[in-house]
Amino acid sequence: MDVTPLxxxxxxxxxxxxxxLPREEVWLTLETREDVWEAIHWLKVRGAPxxxxxxxxxxxxxxxxxxxxxxxxxxxxxxxTRDYLNSSRPTAVNLSWALERMEACLEAQRHRTVAQIxxxxxxxxxxxxxxxxxACRKLGENGLSLLSPGMGLLTHCNAGALAASRYGTALAPxxxxxxxxxxxxxxxxxxxxxxxGARLTAWELQKAGVDVTLICDNMAASxxxxxxxxxxxxxxxxxxxxxxxxxxxxxSGLAIxxxxxxxxxxxxxxxxxxxxxxxxxxxxxxxQRRGDEVHRLWYARDMAPAGIGVYNPAFDVTEAxxxxxxxxxxxxxxxxxxxxxxxxFG
Ligand code: MRU
Numbered sequence: 001m002d003v004t005p006l007x008x009x010x011x012x013x014x015x016x017x018x019x020x021l022p023r024e025e026v027w028l029t030l031e032t033r034e035d036v037w038e039a040i041h042w043l044k045v046r047g048a049p050x051x052x053x054x055x056x057x058x059x060x061x062x063x064x065x066x067x068x069x070x071x072x073x074x075x076x077x078x079x080x081t082r083d084y085l086n087s088s089r090p091t092a093v094n095l096s097w098a099l100e101r102m103e104a105c106l107e108a109q110r111h112r113t114v115a116q117i118x119x120x121x122x123x124x125x126x127x128x129x130x131x132x133x134x135a136c137r138k139l140g141e142n143g144l145s146l147l148s149p150g151m152g153l154l155t156h157c158n159a160g161a162l163a164a165s166r167y168g169t170a171l172a173p174x175x176x177x178x179x180x181x182x183x184x185x186x187x188x189x190x191x192x193x194x195x196x197g198a199r200l201t202a203w204e205l206q207k208a209g210v211d212v213t214l215i216c217d218n219m220a221a222s223x224x225x226x227x228x229x230x231x232x233x234x235x236x237x238x239x240x241x242x243x244x245x246x247x248x249x250x251x252s253g254l255a256i257x258x259x260x261x262x263x264x265x266x267x268x269x270x271x272x273x274x275x276x277x278x279x280x281x282x283x284x285x286x287x288q289r290r291g292d293e294v295h296r297l298w299y300a301r302d303m304a305p306a307g308i309g310v311y312n313p314a315f316d317v318t319e320a321x322x323x324x325x326x327x328x329x330x331x332x333x334x335x336x337x338x339x340x341x342x343x344x345f346g
Contacts, residue, residue: 003161003204005050006057008126013057015045018162022203030054033062033081040088040095043194047163048237048273049132052094055085056125059102063121068114078106090285091246091315093238093275098128133165135270135329136172143173143233143327146266149182151230154220156189157248158200159235159268169268170233171204178210186212187223191248193294193312217250224261232258234318236269243320243337244281245269249313255322264324271328274341281317289314 006015017026019042028044030036036058039045045054062081066074082099089095105124109117147153153174160171167175177184186205191197198214205212215223223229232254236245245251245267258265278284291310295303304310326333326341333340 003207004166005045005047005162005164006054008057008129013054013061015039015054016162017044018046018200019044021162021199030058030061033058033084036062037085037088040085046196047158047160047168048092048094048235049136049164049169049270050162051089051092052098052272053125053129053132053165055088055095056098056102056128058085059099060118060121060125064118066114071110071114071117074114074117075106075110079103089287091237091287092273093278094272097272101128129165132270132272133167135272136164136167136169138329139169139268139270139327140167140172140176142329142332143170143266143268144176144182146264146325146327146332147173147177147182147184147231149177150184151182152185152187152223152228154187154189154223154229154232154254155201156197156217156232156234156251156254157191158196158204159233160201160204162200162204163235164270168204169235169270170266171201172268173233174205174210175208178208184210185228186210187215187220187229188212189215189217189220189250189254191250192217193297195298196248220254221257221261224257224263229258229261229263232263232265234265234267236267236273237315238278238284239267239269239274239326239341240278240280240283241274241276241338241341242280243323243326243333243335243341244284244317245320245323245326246281246284246286246315246317249316252316252318252322255318259322265318265322266325266327267318267323268327271330271344274328274344276341276345281319284315284317286316287314288312
């Protein structure tokens with residue numbers, strides 16, 4: 001599985017523009033802080049772990065040509081850029097998590113020269129990238145232990161290789177199972193309004209040779225009722241300490257349906273996505289996006305009357321009581337989550 005959403009190559013930060021998929025594969029070079037902010041905000045690079053990795057490299061790229069003689073000015077510019085990038089999207093905690101790691105790196109190196117600090121910042125971004133890839137690999141192994149060959153699986157949005165450094169989170173066990181001949185039958189919800197399921201998951205799984213069927217979001221109850229779904233697998237953008245998890249809008253409805261139909265609901269959460277400062281889902285900021293994404297963006301013509309009011313939250317919170325297990329790179333956590341998640345961090 002060679003799909004990756006970004007690479008740091010020849011000193012350049014390059015991202016695969018996900019707004020152009022599945023029609024064309026276009027790589028963009030991000031050179032300025034504005035490039036990075038816009039790429040994250042407009043979902044050219046998206047998915048919680050990928051946003052974190054892109055922001056870490058982006059912060060380095062944005063400060064790397066700054067003057068080296070005045071260290072205080074460099075540190076002030078670094079912090080201003082960090083805050084600016086942190087404002088690009090609010091829900092995925094990986095963004096602030098990665099930027100805080102870069103800040104901690106700067107703090108640890110501040111006695112050194114600016115040139116040395118810059119080197120350390122690049123090394124830190126590369127470590128975040130490497131560690132994310134390794135976490136996704138382990139999520140795949142841990143997730144696969146919950147599944148059996150031939151299962152029908154339902155997923156939502158894109159929690160695949162496109163959303164992380166490699167393999168993905170919720171799609172990692174599907175990719176791993178595919179390489180081992182598991183023969184999963186996957187249903188991908190299209191994921192209104194931005195269609196990450198149709199544009200990205202369907203593309204990524206088809207490319208990997210997985211048996212994938214696209215459904216509209218409102219068909220989930222039907223496929224479950226037909227007995228075609230043995231497990232629901234989703235990613236997460238921010239998990240609270242009590243196990244409530246924010247993920248793409250529509251996820252909580254799937255979890256409620258899964259409970260009704262007796263189907264296990266697994267949320268895939270690298271520890272970089274756990275926000276221990278959020279006590280419950282009520283503490284998670286939910287991104288609100290432009291109304292025209294709902295009725296205009298993907299259509300040749302407007303699909304609603306002019307002047308219509310639109311409510312467009314990009315995420316919802318799935319309450320812990322609907323989650324059968326939380327899969328992390330450190331292990332699988334079962335309820336009660338508060339205790340299990342605390343143990344994960346020792
Ligand atoms: O708005 P997006 O496309 O960034 O939303 C992404 C999701 O909701 C994913 O499911 C989540 O980031 C977990 S992905 C590894």
